[in-house]
Structures are given as C-alpha cells and as structure tokens.
Amino acid sequence: xxxxxxxxxxxxxxxxxxxxxxxxxxxxxxxxxxxxxxxxxxxxxxxxxxxxxxxxxxxxxxxxxxxxxxxxxxxxxxxxxxxxxxxxxxxxxxxxxxxxxxxxxxxxxxxxxxxxxxxxxxxxxxxxxxxxxxxxxxxxxxx
Amino acid sequence: xxxxxxxxxxxxxxxxxxxxxxxxxxxxxxxxxxxxxxxxxxxxxxxxxxxxxxxxxxxxxxxxxxxxxxxxxxxxxxxxxxxxxxxxxxxxxxxxxxxxxxxxxxxxxxxxxxxxxxxxxxxxxxxxxxxxxxxxxxxxxxxxxxxxxxxxxxxxxxxxxxxxxxxxxxxxxxxxxxxxxxxxxxxxxxxxxxxxxxxxxxxxxxxxxxxxxxxxxxxxxxxxxxxxxxxxxxxxxxxxxxxxxxxxxxxxxxxxxxxxxxxxxxxxxxxxxxxxxxxxxxxxxxxxxxxxxxxxxxxxxxxxxxxxxxxxxxxxxxxxxxxxxxxxxxxxxxxxxxxxxxxxxxxxxxxxxxxxxxxx
Ligand code: SF4
Ligand code: SF4
Ligand code: FES
Numbered sequence: 199x200x201x202x203x204x205x206x207x208x209x210x211x212x213x214x215x216x217x218x219x220x221x222x223x224x225x226x227x228x229x230x231x232x233x234x235x236x237x238x239x240x241x242x243x244x245x246x247x248x249x250x251x252x253x254x255x256x257x258x259x260x261x262x263x264x265x266x267x268x269x270x271x272x273x274x275x276x277x278x279x280x281x282x283x284x285x286x287x288x289x290x291x292x293x294x295x296x297x298x299x300x301x302x303x304x305x306x307x308x309x310x311x312x313x314x315x316x317x318x319x320x321x322x323x324x325x326x327x328x329x330x331x332x333x334x335x336x337x338x339x340x341x
Numbered sequence: 342x343x344x345x346x347x348x349x350x351x352x353x354x355x356x357x358x359x360x361x362x363x364x365x366x367x368x369x370x371x372x373x374x375x376x377x378x379x380x381x382x383x384x385x386x387x388x389x390x391x392x393x394x395x396x397x398x399x400x401x402x403x404x405x406x407x408x409x410x411x412x413x414x415x416x417x418x419x420x421x422x423x424x425x426x427x428x429x430x431x432x433x434x435x436x437x438x439x440x441x442x443x444x445x446x447x448x449x450x451x452x453x454x455x456x457x458x459x460x461x462x463x464x465x466x467x468x469x470x471x472x473x474x475x476x477x478x479x480x481x482x483x484x485x486x487x488x489x490x491x492x493x494x495x496x497x498x499x500x501x502x503x504x505x506x507x508x509x510x511x512x513x514x515x516x517x518x519x520x521x522x523x524x525x526x527x528x529x530x531x532x533x534x535x536x537x538x539x540x541x542x543x544x545x546x547x548x549x550x551x552x553x554x555x556x557x558x559x560x561x562x563x564x565x566x567x568x569x570x571x572x573x574x575x576x577x578x579x580x581x582x583x584x585x586x587x588x589x590x591x592x593x594x595x596x597x598x599x600x601x602x603x604x605x606x607x608x609x610x611x612x613x614x615x616x617x618x619x620x621x622x623x624x625x626x627x628x629x630x631x632x633x634x635x636x637x638x639x640x641x642x643x644x645x646x647x648x649x650x651x652x653x654x655x656x657x658x659x660x661x662x663x664x665x666x667x668x669x670x671x672x673x674x675x676x677x678x679x680x681x682x683x684x685x686x687x688x689x690x691x692x693x694x695x696x697x698x699x700x701x
Contacts, residue, residue: 254632257631258617284690284693285639285690287699288672292638292668296667297570297575305699335572336620338572341572341576
C-alpha cells in the first residue's frame with residue numbers, strides 16, 4: 199500500500215444460504231449501495247462455519263470476517279445459529295488472548311428480506327476495520 | 342463415602358498399593374486392571390493386567406512419569422464393546438481427561454471402575470528412563486509444578502480414591518470408597534477388613550488444601566508472566582514447530598480419528614503455495630502452523646485439563662502447556678465450565694441457551 203492510497207479492508211463473509219446470502223442478493227438487485235470490500239462465501243448454515251475457516255481467512259489475507267446467520271428461531275437446522283454464537287465467543291476469547299483483535303470478527307443475524315441491513319452492516323464493518331487498520335496477521339510470514 | 346486405611350509395612354507404599362490392586366483382580370471383582378508397570382529400570386508403560394501376580398510384582402501405581410495419559414489407554418480398551426469391567430488407576434488429570442472422553446462418547450462409563458490416586462507430580466519420562474528410574478536431580482514437569490488438582494475429584498467418576506498427600510508411610514494410605522462404587526468391588530474392599538481412615542482423611546484434606554493454595558500463587562504468577570503481546574509474538578513462540586502433530590496425538594482430549602490437519606485439505610498445489618508465499622513475502626514451511634494451533638485451541642481448549650502432555654510430546658520443546666493454559670482459562674470461564682468436574686455437565690459446544698452472549 200503506497201502512502202497516498204487509503205487502506206481498504208478486505209472482508210470475507212460466510213453467509214447462510216437461507217438468510218443472509220439471499221439478503222445480500224436482495225441488496226444487489228434492489229440497488230442498495232454497499233462497498234465492494236466484501237467477498238461472500240455461501241454456507242448452508244452459520245452453524246457449519248468452523249472457526250478454522252475464520253482463522254484461515256484472518257491468517258491469509260482478510261482484515262475482517264463477517265458471519266451472517268438466521269435470526270433466533272429461524273435457523274433451518276433449528277439451533278445452528280445458537281451453536282455458532284458459542285463457537286464465535288470461544289474464537290473471540292482466543293483471538294484477544296493472542297493478539298488478533300476480536301472486533302475483526304462479526305456475527306450478525308440478517309434475514310433474506312433484510313437487504314438494507316446487510317448493506318448497512320458491510321458499511322459499518324468497513325468503517326470499523328478502517329479504524330482498526332490492517333490486520334497484523336495478514337502479512338506475517340511465520341503465521 | 343467410607344473412609345478406610347491401608348497399612349504400609351516394610352515393603353513400602355507402592356507394594357502395599359499393588360497388593361490392594363492385585364486383590365481386585367484375584368477375586369474376579371473386575372475383569373482387568375489398567376495400571377502403570379515397570380518393564381525395565383526406569384521404563385514405564387501402561388498395561389492392561391489380568392494376572393494378579395504380575396500386578397504384585399511389576400505394577401508401579403506411583404510411577405512418577407506419565408508417558409501417556411491413562412485416559413487414552415482406558416478409552417482404547419473400553420470404547421466400543423460395553424462388556425467387561427475394567428478398573429483403572431488414574432491420576433487426577435487422567436481422571437478428568439477420561440470424564441471428557443466419556444462425554445465425547447469415547448469411553449463407556451459403565452465399563453470403568455475408577456481408582457483415583459493422589460499425584461506427587463511427574464518427571465520427563467525420557468530423563469527418568471535415562472536415569473534408570475532414579476529421580477535425583479530431576480525437576481518436576483512445569484504442568485505438575487503448578488497443578489491445582491493434586492487429588493482426584495471423587496464425584497466425577499465414583500469409585501475408589503487412594504490418597505497419601507500429607508501422610509507418611511507409618512500413617513498408611515487413605516482409601517475413600519464412594520457410595521456408588523460397583524457393588525462387587527465394594528464387597529472385596531469390605532472383606533479386606535481395613536481400619537477406619539477418618540483421622541488420616543482429615544489430615545490429608547488439610548494437606549491437599551495447603552498444597553493447592555501454595556500452587557495457586559505459582560499458577561497465577563506463571564500465567565501472568567506469560568503475557569504475549571500481539572500475534573507476531575505468538576507466532577514467534579510457535580515458529581520452531583515442525584508440524585509433526587505429536588501434540589495432538591498425546592493430548593488426551595483430542596479424540597478425532599482423523600484430524601483435519603492430516604487430511605489432504607492442506608496439501609496445496611505448487612501454485613497455491615507460491616501465491617501464499619507471494620502475499621506474505623515468504624511462507625514458513627511446513628505451513629499453517631499458527632492455524633493448526635489456534636484451531637486446536639478452538640476445538641479442544643474447553644476440555645483441556647492442563648496435563649501438559651502436549652508439551653511433553655513436542656520434539657521442539659515448545660511452550661504448549663503455557664499457551665493452552667492461557668487459552669483454556671479464557672474459554673472455560675465464558676461458560677463457567679470445568680473439564681472433568683462432572684459427567685452430568687454438558688460440553689459447552691453441544692448445547693446453548695437462547696438468552697446468552699452476542700448477538701441476541
Ligand atoms: S492441550 Fe495439552 S494440557 Fe490440554 S489436555 Fe491436551 S495435552 Fe493436556
Ligand atoms: S508436537 Fe511440537 S513440533 Fe509437533 S506439531 Fe505439536 S507443537 Fe509442532
Ligand atoms: S440455517 Fe441460517 S443460520 Fe442455520
């Protein structure tokens with residue numbers, strides 16, 4: 199990154215097929231503007247996102263990771279989103295203990311009809327990551 | 342709970358214990374016994390014993406080394422076929438790891454008669470072997486020096502507890518028999534006509550409390566000097582890792598038959614390697630070192646019993662016990678979870694509450 203260029207954070211997003219992924223699609227077709235920083239990856243449920251995927255993204259180039267799941271009570275597999283919430287709490291604690299700011303990882307409930315909320319979430323996350331600066335793990339050759 | 346006492350004579354504490362254990366086999370109260378044994382001076386291995394004479398002769402229930410956690414041995418013996426009753430001599434950390442494995446469906450509780458035993462700490466098994474079983478000049482392993490559980494948790498695996506902390510040989514070995522001990526085994530203990538151990542039990546409890554208090558300070562100091570400032574410092578701690586994965590093989594609670602890190606998931610093509618190296622300027626090889634350790638912490642730190650077996654197994658002598666203690670302290674406190682405390686306590690990842698954590 200040259201000195202004149204502004205830092206644009208890279209966000210990897212694991213989005214549940216039944217809700218947030220469709221919500222992101224809706225944002226697109228309804229022409230709700232959101233920054234291009236996000237690389238969406240479709241998953242079948244937020245509960246299928248192993249913390250290893252999030253870690254891999256953080257160690258390999260992402261500045262932040264967004265996990266989007268169904269609202270409580272709406273998960274197609276009943277409790278995947280609740281279990282994801284527990285796994286992410288554990289992940290956050292470990293990240294903070296060893297020096298990756300857990301504010302780089304967001305878990306949000308966004309339904310298929312909440313295109314505007316998805317767009318706002320991505321904007322907010324980009325702003326928050328800009329404030330945090332580049333992820334120090336990204337360029338670390340020993341990681 | 343019944344408190345009894347095994348008298349220790351000329352032959353010493355370990356022989357008295359071995360004779361007690363041999364008796365369980367001799368009477369047929371159990372079908373087998375998992376216990377450390379001495380194959381040659383300083384060479385300790387677990388055995389699944391059938392012959393009581395062999396137990397009397399070669400068992401080393403007090404062996405001051407833990408080449409393998411007994412939890413793994415027991416799980417291997419009683420995992421699949423719930424038939425046969427196996428007694429197992431378990432150090433406190435081995436008992437707690439076994440409870441975690443039982444919750445993970447890797448051992449059948451109804452097959453196991455737990456014989457918990459106080460632990461005076463363990464040495465590096467290779468050094469111990471090199472010294473021909475002599476402990477002079479050896480230092481206890483770090484995990485043992487700061488261990489906060491020198492005595493078994495009696496309610497986690499209801500069985501027999503054998504205690505000696507705070508007792509010298511003339512005072513005997515304290516025996517606590519749990520109310521839910523297998524009746525056939527309880528009958529054998531009854532027949533032995535052991536004396537009451539109430540006085541010894543009180544003395545031992547006090548000594549255990551004092552020891553834990555003393556170690557609490559050491560433990561806190563140990564974790565506080567462990568401050569790792571930033572991910573780069575963390576990665577540097579692990580940079581000598583050769584990727585052998587011995588740490589997870591030795592970890593008693595890491596139970597997957599096939600670890601994802603041993604699959605072809607991480608067998609990248611040349612181009613992928615080169616792209617990765619390009620992004621970072623260079624790539625540590627073998628790669629994914631930090632990913633491996635952080636993933637293991639995510640998967641297993643809730644069940645980490647702090648036995649230090651990971652560090653003992655590491656050819657690069659990395660500070661794995663310390664790193665896992667740092668991680669598990671944080672993750673276990675989220676759910677107030679204490680691994681090995683109770684079989685009834687659910688593994689945090691297998692359950693949830695609707696109203697907890699963020700987001701809601
Ligand atoms: S991670 Fe290390 S200290 Fe924790 S249970 Fe496994 S081997 Fe023992
Ligand atoms: S045992 Fe040591 S060298 Fe082997 S994978 Fe574990 S940390 Fe790395
Ligand atoms: S199906 Fe959407 S979070 Fe489980």
